[in-house]
Amino acid sequence: MGILDGKRILVAGVTMDSSIGFATAKVAQEQGATVLISNFGRALGITRRIAKRLPSEPPVIELDVTDPAHLEGLADAVREHVDGLDGVVHSIAYGNPETLLGGKFMQGPWEDVAQALHVSSYSLKSLAVAARPLMGEGGSIVGLTFDGSIAWPAYDWMGVAKAALESTSRYLARDLGPDGIRCNLVSAGPLKTLAAKAIPGFEDLESAWKDRAPLGWDEADHAPTAKAVCALLSDFFPATTGEIVHVDGGFHAMGL
Template sequence: MMLAGKKLVITGVLTKDSIAFEVARQAQEQGADIVLTGFGRTRRMTERSATRLPEPVDILELDVNNPDDLTALTADLRERWGSVDGILHAIAHAPGDALGGGFLQAPTASALTAFQTSAISLREVAVAVTPLMDEAGGGSIVGLDFDATVAWPAYDWMGVAKAALESVSRYLARDLGARGIRCNLVSAGPIETAAAGGIPGFDGLAGAWQSQAPLGWDATDAAPVASAVCFLLSDHARAITAEVLHVDGGYHAMGSPLPSLSSGESTAPPLTTPA
């Protein structure tokens, strides 16, 4: 029961295929007391998904771009629990015209929307929960990331937002560490979620992962990613902060595959054995 007694806030649950849903499921199985967040038209999706969790769970209203919702989140959690041990930030959004290969033509307003919702929101939720983590003697903030060290086809301004997310996480780790609060990200391989359906070329991206990741990759299985999140939310990760933990089958460490030679011969030197 790695999370026994922990009080956790899980954002980003839309469907049962959401990474956040699997985090919520595993967290409950590991003994955590959780609440979910949702807002607007998608809240009904969150409510339907919540019925599939092992235990009943409350859903709090939270639009991370609405200061009133953030204030209300703090107040509700203080009244409900008095303290908070951890939060999952699983929030990202970019308008359609900020994705798809039109990086140079994307409206600045759309790029700013992606930046605010996907990166600045990590600081916003951190500010909302850190007073309650102080009451717990520390805590863990974990965000969901997608490798921002390279420029991906069609990912465009969301890729820029993810790079900003990584930087925000490092600065939160710097400023909150003295209070015993950790901030880490999990950089996941492509998972077939509702959000992924809005990324042009997602199927090709997932196919590349399946063929090149040393451990292989199942884009329909969010469990390995969720397990890593639960680890970072637990006391087992108490000395880890400012980290980007890759859960991608090892894809991030591989170079691009070399084109095959016309002769079919390998470029590798012959293997030898010691005399």
């Protein structure tokens, strides 16, 4: 038996098999969940192909979390495959690397900042609202962050977007708690993903982690992060909401 036996889980934002979303979907299936995954646009074809690499090929839903029509149609799209949801994973973020990352904080144009905030932060609320009718008996929403409490080299406006995501999660915890819906985040250390490759200077963060994380850190190993997400989706954290769980080898707790 797995910790997610009988659970119905939507993992939103699965593109490559090197993504945290893919790793989460894999662990969730191994732990007994029925999993659905989503993407949109040109990436949807890639998602459909990599879905075949999971232990059991899941349904793939088209979902752009910035498109009101997609959000309004989410419940119907999900009900084509399962009769409700017990958990939702928000594995979605985007910031234009040419204008918002790599030391461009002071030059970042509002249009691109607004897009980053919409996709990376506000969408957590949008997804929660869209999924709420499917979670009639309560459940768990889990998002992914990269510690938004401090300023990182090169991360710039995505750091601001993650700080907004973390605040959004706390307010969702407040407003969804009466419905029995928990909302938490997992703050992972630097991992080799498609998104990470777009961040100029990201290698410097990776090297810092190896030097300072007391448990060590393998930026190619997505399993610890995926397992933490699945733990929060399970019934093993029934009274935990508004929390940020660090999966970073202990880096966040260390001084110089």
